[in-house]
Amino acid sequence: MQARQNAPLGEILIGEGWASRGDVLSALSDQTGLQIADLEQTPPTAELCALKPVEFWLKHNVLPWMRVGPILLIATARPDRFDTVSDALSDTGYTILPVLAGTEQIDAAIASHFAAELAQAAETRVEAQQSCRNWTAIARVRPIAAALLLMTLFASFPMQGLTVLLWTTLATLALFLLLRLSGLVAYLAPRKSRSVAAEPIRLPCVSVLVPLYKEKEIAEVLIARLQRLTYPKALLDVILVLEEQDDVTKAALRDVELPSWIRALEVPKLGKLTTKPRAMNYALDFCRGEILGVWDAEDAPLPDQIETVARHFAAAPEDVVCLQGVLDYYNPRTNWRSRCFTIEYSGWFRVILKGIARLGLVVPLGGTTFFFRRDKLVELGGWDAHNVTEDADLGVRLCRAGYRTEIVNTATYEEANFRAWPWVKQRSRWLKGFMVTYLVHMRAPLRLLHDLGPLRFLGLQAFFLGTLGQFLFAPVLWVFWLIFLDLPHPFQHIMTPEFLRGCVYLFLTAEVANLLVGLLGVIAGNRRFLMPWVPTMLLYYPLGVLAAYKGLWELAVKPFFWDKTQHGHAAEEV
Known part of the structure; x- marks a missing residue:
């Protein structure tokens, strides 16, 4: 068993439930003759x-426990690796000797001693040029003033303003359509599949972060779902990431017995920032796996998901540093909105995103079920703690660094947000994050073009401008219904019949593409019962307009506000 698992024998025994951590530590003490330290x-x-520095203690998972004259006792859980630690501490002037301590105790002691330093670092891991943390109130004055000036000019010159508005709307629609058609064609095109190894020679350790915040209902269900995983438990390192002040989630977990391979980690409070990426940045330093993934509180990953990820990484080129899994919903029958949400996700993750990845374009990551080579994630600086769509931002940054994302053939099922206002709140956070991400990376457009290259640069414009434009400028498109009904409309003096005909062709092409993507998505996800609902997607998206303008307002007044989505309102459907 140890020949196939990259883990010490003690961890295998603990993971399989054949021994407790205390038993293994005592046996290791008997074997090595080392004292057990109680930190x-x-x-x-x-x-x-x-x-x-704290980075040293974290890297080696050791900590100085006690000084006895010229002797410095260093607590370690891995005495077999102590020679490296001893050599690195030779410059302290002490005689270095090891003592034993559990990994959890060492982590807790490091977290306690370096709480403020680690919390501060979690907020500033990403370099300032690629972070939105300097989007302060003063920094927002100029763009707000520019927006007000544009509105004034529009009111002063309405005909010219309407012309610009119309062309901008059509341009964003064309960009978005180009992206979707490109992804669709790439998805449908025959492709030689890469041979994937049955499994790596030695399975790697995999850490998975599960950020939780005010999750009253989900804790027990979450643990039950994670226990379905079939990956060797000695190689699983699941971290439930909690906020220090989150008494709700801590109370919910207090009544749940965590398996040996699941642990809770509290993020120290520092200032007012409470975001998922900040929490994950803090937890990143405490991960043990070579591969690091992220799941959300309500996620139900396929049982063999980690094996699939490990096999894919083992066969992937070195520049593939991230794998994005398919996101789907486990409650599509709850109501009409959950059906439409499932159709939307099926079309995006199972069709368009696969095509985008095959074309080598920027893949905006989903907020969950993505897996990184951990050393590369650290190299990239983790997540932007202030960005409310840290996933999409990270997808851009990894491309700028010359790396790629591939879509891995596994799925995670989530709870579809089926209530109207919570849907608006969630969507407004996503769209606000897209605005922030676009503005951050377009600070220096020529540098971005240099980093990405022309094709990826165009793909980025198509995704962000197209996505945002379809919601922000949707009222302009609605005006065309007045034309079809032969009613007066604001564009009647600036549109020729030929121009109108071209617009109609563009709209029809976009709608046909959307229908096709939706149908292919539900077929690919084995959700054929949703096919009759695909045409109703026309009625699903208008609520996104409210979300877009809510996000735009928050961009100006509270860009770092995380509008929390509550989970646990729908049961899994069989």
Whole structure:
């Protein structure tokens, strides 16, 4: 068993439930003759912890426990790797000797001693040029003033303003249509599949972050879903990431017995910022896996998902540093909105996103079920703690660094947001995040063009401008219904019959493409019962206009506000 799993024998015994951590630590003490240190009873001093930066202690998962004259006792859970630690500490002037401690105790002690430093680092991991954290109130004055000036000019010169508005609307529609058609064609085109190894020679350790915030209903269900995973438990490192002040989730977890391979980690409070990416940045330093993934609180991943990811990474080129899984919903029958949401996700993740990835374009990551080579994620600086769509931003940054994302053949099922106002709140956060991400990366458009290349640059414009434009400028498109009904409309003096005919062709092409994508998506997801509902998607998207303008308003007044989505309102459908 150990020959196939890249884990110590003790971890395998613990993961399989054949021994407790205390039993393994005692056996290791008997085997090595090393003392067991109790870091809770006798915690390390700040003076000793200051001998090396926190990055050193985290990297080696060790901590100085006690000084006895010229001897410095270092707590470690892996005495087999202690020579490297001893060599690195030779410059302290002490004689370095090991003592044993559990990994959890070492992590807890590091977190306690370096809480403020680690919390601050979690907010500033991404370099300032590619972060939105400088989007302060003062920084927002100029763009707000520019927007007000545009509105004034529009009111002063209405005909010219309507012309610009119409052309802008059509341009964003054309961009979005181009992206969807490109993804659709790439999805349908025959493609030689890469041979994927049955499994790596030695399975890697995989860490998965599950950020939780005010999750009263989901804790017990979440643990039950995670226990369906079939990956060797000795190689699973699932971290439930909690906020220090989140008494709701902590109370919910208090009554749940966590398996040995699941642990909870509290993120220290620092200022007012409470976002998912900040929490994940903090937890990133405590991960043990070579591969790191993310799931949301309501997720139900396929049981063999981690095996699929490990096989894909083992066969993928080195520049593939991220795998995005398919997101789907487990409650499509709840009501009409959940059906439409499922159709939307099926078309995007099962059709368009696969095509985009095959074309080598920027893949805007979903907020869950993506997996990274952990060293590359650290190299990229983790997540932008202030961006409310940190996933899409990370997808852009990895492309700018010369890396690629591929779509992995596995799925995670989530709870479709089926109530109107919560749907608006969730969608407004996504759209606000898209606005922020676009503005951040377009600060220096020539540099962005250089980093991405022309094709990826165009793809990025098509995704962000097209997505945002379809919601922000939707009222302009609605005006065309007045034309079809032969009623007066504001564009009647600036549109020729030929121009109108061209617009009609564009709209029809867009709608046919949307129908085709929706149908292919539900077929690919084995949800054929949703096919009759695909034409009703025309009535589903208008609510997104409200979400877009809510997001635009928040962009100006509270860009870092995380409009929390509550989960646990729908049961899984069989």
